[in-house]
Amino acid sequence: MARQWSEGHSSSILCVGASSGLEGLLASGSEGGEVTVWSQEGTVVGRLALPGEDDCTSVVFGHAAPGHLYVSHGDAVSVLDPRNLKGPVEEFQGAGEEEINALTVNETGSALAVADDSGAVRVLELPGGKVCRTLRRHTNICSSVAFRPQRPNNLLSAGLDMQVMLWGLQKTRPLWISNLQDVAEEEDDHQQRPGQLFNPPLVHCVSVASCGNVVGCAAEDGRVHLMRIGGGSKLERQGAVKAHSQGASQAHFVSFLSHPYWLVTGGNDGQVVLWELGKHPVVSPEVKAKAPAAPRRKGKSKAKRKEQPRDKAKTETEREEAEGEDDVAEAAEDETGERSGLKLSISHGDKVNWLCPAVLKGEPSVVVADQSSSLTVYPLSPI
Numbered sequence: 001m002a003r004q005w006s007e008g009h010s011s012s013i014l015c016v017g018a019s020s021g022l023e024g025l026l027a028s029g030s031e032g033g034e035v036t037v038w039s040q041e042g043t044v045v046g047r048l049a050l051p052g053e054d055d056c057t058s059v060v061f062g063h064a065a066p067g068h069l070y071v072s073h074g075d076a077v078s079v080l081d082p083r084n085l086k087g088p089v090e091e092f093q094g095a096g097e098e099e100i101n102a103l104t105v106n107e108t109g110s111a112l113a114v115a116d117d118s119g120a121v122r123v124l125e126l127p128g129g130k131v132c133r134t135l136r137r138h139t140n141i142c143s144s145v146a147f148r149p150q151r152p153n154n155l156l157s158a159g160l161d162m163q164v165m166l167w168g169l170q171k172t173r174p175l176w177i178s179n180l181q182d183v184a185e186e187e188d189d190h191q192q193r194p195g196q197l198f199n200p201p202l203v204h205c206v207s208v209a210s211c212g213n214v215v216g217c218a219a220e221d222g223r224v225h226l227m228r229i230g231g232g233s234k235l236e237r238q239g240a241v242k243a244h245s246q247g248a249s250q251a252h253f254v255s256f257l258s259h260p261y262w263l264v265t266g267g268n269d270g271q272v273v274l275w276e277l278g279k280h281p282v283v284s285p286e287v288k289a290k291a292p293a294a295p296r297r298k299g300k301s302k303a304k305r306k307e308q309p310r311d312k313a314k315t316e317t318e319r320e321e322a323e324g325e326d327d328v329a330e331a332a333e334d335e336t337g338e339r340s341g342l343k344l345s346i347s348h349g350d351k352v353n354w355l356c357p358a359v360l361k362g363e364p365s366v367v368v369a370d371q372s373s374s375l376t377v378y379p380l381s382p383i
Helices: 180-191 302-307 310-336
Strands: 003-005 013-018 026-030 034-038 044-049 056-061 069-073 076-080 090-092 100-105 111-116 121-125 131-135 142-148 151-159 163-168 174-179 203-208 214-219 223-229 235-242 248-254 262-267 271-276 342-347 354-360 363-369 375-379
Touching (some): 013 363, 026 056, 076 100, 111 151, 174 180, 248 354
Parallel strands (some): 013 056
Antiparallel strands (some): 056 069, 076 090, 100 111, 214 248
């Protein structure tokens, strides 16, 4: 049964975060600078209106220090004590070059990354908030960032330029860049019917599974684009799941179910969907990834293509041609059939602003923020 958490905000809730601490607190931020901290039962523990009335665009609890709550509003980040919301403990003014869209803290609690409207990603040292890196490569708004679990110096960024990048914090250039438009066009060449149009894959959200090697990106084309990172942090495989009939706004791996490859997604179609991706060809190395499901050749940089031995590249080309139309059709079916791993579909009915997987009173759940001033909690137990 769905539960409503209300009376915490007076305007639309834009973001939600969950603490890994013993108390299991949750936090939400809304339009106009309101921050609310919730108990596991959905009662309001504290409320705070941040100065300036800028929208709260991201709320993140520290991993190493769950007593710290980081909230982005405008180009600033406020550090709050979630158990005592009297005002900011610390302020990182000008943390972003422009309005901040997303925050992420690494597992060791030594770095906070912010993504902003300029396309820049800034990395701030913790504690203190000193800017130690500014990463510039996105050509449009950078909408989402996520540190890789188990690799605190690796960072994923994604944006409305349809690009996903992996960064090593020792350098200011990305380890690799994937252009999802190239990947989507290759899929659409196989699947598009005459007169059918697809939205471009503007990326709204990026998430990394707890193993640190599988990345999911919610995009405007309704797909969740998947990537597998191999040895040496190289991009090993790519593919997608057709997740929503309209733009996919949220994708978050769920760390507390039976394995790392459960993913919950939300979209502008009002659907909240739970996926089990353990058998997806991008996730599982032993499953053959067909060209439409994992188009990993197109979109590689020229440098990477040159790295492949000529005989290997030739073999891949011959194999791709030999697969033929039957395999293309089969792969298209796989995207919506068994291999896609759809396990639970919830008709929420309103556009999804944010999803937050959380264990609430021992029950696996997802907290949904939409256009309203209330949160909705759905159990993930019927799986």
